[in-house]
Amino acid sequence: MLDIDELRADTPGCRNVLHFNNAGASLMPKPVFDALQRVLRDENEVGGYEAEQRAQDDIQAFYTEFAALLNAEPDEIAFVENATRAWDMAFYGLHLKPGDRVITHGSEYASNYLALLQQSRRLGFEIDLVPSDATGQIDVAALEDMITPQTRLIAITHVPTQGGLVNPAAEIGRVARKHNVLYLLDACQSVGQIDVDVAEIGCDILSGTGRKFLRGPRGTGFLYVRCGILDQIDPPFIDLHSAQWTGTDSFEFAAGAKRFENWESYVAGRVGLMEAVRYARHLGLANIEARVTQLAQDLRVALSEVGGVHVHDLGQRKCGIVTFTKDGIAPKALADALRADGINVSVSPITCARLDLEARNLQSLTRASVHYFNTADEIERFVDSVKRA
Template identity: 85%
Template sequence: MIDIDQVRSDTPSCANVLHFNNAGSSLMPRPVFDALQRVLRDENEVGGYEAERRAQEDIQAFYSEFAALLNAKPDEIAFVENATRAWDMAFYGLHLEPGDRVITHASEYASNYLALLQQSRRLGFEIDLVPSDQTGQIDVAALEAMITPRTRLIAITHVPTQGGLVNPAAEVGAIAKKHGVLYLLDACQSVGQIAVDVEQIGCDILSGTGRKFLRGPRGTGFLYVRQSILDRIDPPFIDLLSAKWTGTDSYELAPGAKRFENWESYVAGRVGLMEAVRYARSIGLANIETRVTTLAQDLRDALGAIDGVSVHDLGARKCGIVTFTKDGIDPKGIADALRASQINVSVSPVTCARLDMDARGLNALTRASVHYFNTHDEIGHFVNAMKQV
């Protein structure tokens, strides 16, 4: 069980705002904010390098905390400044050639699909779009049927930005392993709100962010790369941290996933993100998942009962993201009206998920995303506010 009074006490902002924008950027708990402040205060008082030396224990704990969170090894974890760059560092380093094929799904996030388009033009590989099943999630049987001898990569998003869908990541992983295909999973919206186990899922690469459901600071992200496939990726750029200059004309990549890191990084953010992972693990991801899933479904049900409101979440399994429209009102107008009442939501435009939203005739959606520190009273308040919009 989660001590809701305690976690809300650890989140002082709960007293000032109704925050249903956790899929955008969640509220930091006090221990995370304190960890950030501690490093920043040291930087101000003794200097940046000196502050980093003081924080070495916490910096190293970043790797062990993430390893425990994802069921990985510490040397399979890298700190990257955001989820997109983490995804890019792996994807742009893959050896893809003309005639190769990459499989993805209509729920893919805009940044990822833009990278696929760019590299397909540069390198000449083909993009295959796996269809959805009747629930809107990846059709696993169709995915397997699409694999050819030239299929080199399956790249999917675990939880899309534009809805509550949770794609069947483990089932995809079993197919990828069966056919010996690399598997890249964008877990930007899943890590922190549902349990994510890289061994159970079977992904080779996983990327994510700190600011969303992990409740960490902005400007932080992470990358997991399975040890056994490290040498199949050539980092798109390196520096004196990710590689060692061994001779005038030679270098060696850093061991493990550190070859995907930069020497210069947001030290306070790294420590803050480590503390966010530690905080989430202290609550328990299974506990978090149960509460978030329940709150979100209650919100869907309540919104669906409002005259003129349509809920647009797909999938056999759903998470803490709830997307909806209201007849005759632009989603941005809804978000603005709610913000005036100290209620935070966000808007998912078609440009974030064109393959999915174009097919459904959607130009934009209002997105409300709950977390474990939210309450049923807040859902009631939110629904009443929506009735007035």
């Protein structure tokens, strides 16, 4: 249902590299690059504030496009400079206290877990790790058994940085709603490759980035906060955009999720990210998810047939991220060899996912991440290059 030749023609980078690094930063399609350049050109020619005025329609469309993408309301969406800061703006504003408990999982991303550790040290709450089931995903039954009257938050990563695992977000959401526990979902690696519906998932807060599977610019991110829980979060810092100075000793938060934004932001990036969302919605997230999932599974099968190569993805459901090792060559050296062959991949080191990789006795993994514009021919070329490395 996707015209791959047309999509590749829309992606100039396809002519230069074999790009299997979409979980790092994807290649921007031409309409996104053009939108970005249009604002930057206006900033250069007429001034920054004036360029922002010219872009007002696109800036407002950021909220409506994201709302449509996530099945949310426009006033539940905020633009934030990156996914980690979006997650932080919500998490650091929660009223956690000594004796409270926060549940997370061993697949959690380093930045999130570091924040949990820091706030646990500051505020005195306890961190509980839910076990995995036999497939490696979150054990939902065990999660429910762990909830106590002191449990205040479930903080989960939908798709971990270090593998193809897709955690059962909607099942977790049903448990959170049943027990009236706040649910924070890191969707940094899922939005753009998976059809994500916040109403179906049941999360209260969701954070994500622009540069990965949404194919937007770097330096862009977004935050969804359900309107019904806004009063339970005190933004960790505010300015004259996120709040109004109503009197000498008084202020009021901005309406909706805009209270988590800053006045100064990357206007061109915001417009570019809006265009990336519009582009993805035009293609259809269900179509994108189906193709990405199939390409990744084809890549796993092909790699598994290569002697000395070990695929390490966990989970009952898997996505477009494929992680593996090859006997006799370190993941970084393998990534360097592939790059010399015109192929882009990443490396997932233990410092990005210590709880998971340490438990599996893995120091690092080579990470290949496909997108809908990739092809079967590229998978074949990639596997041949891995064989030769």
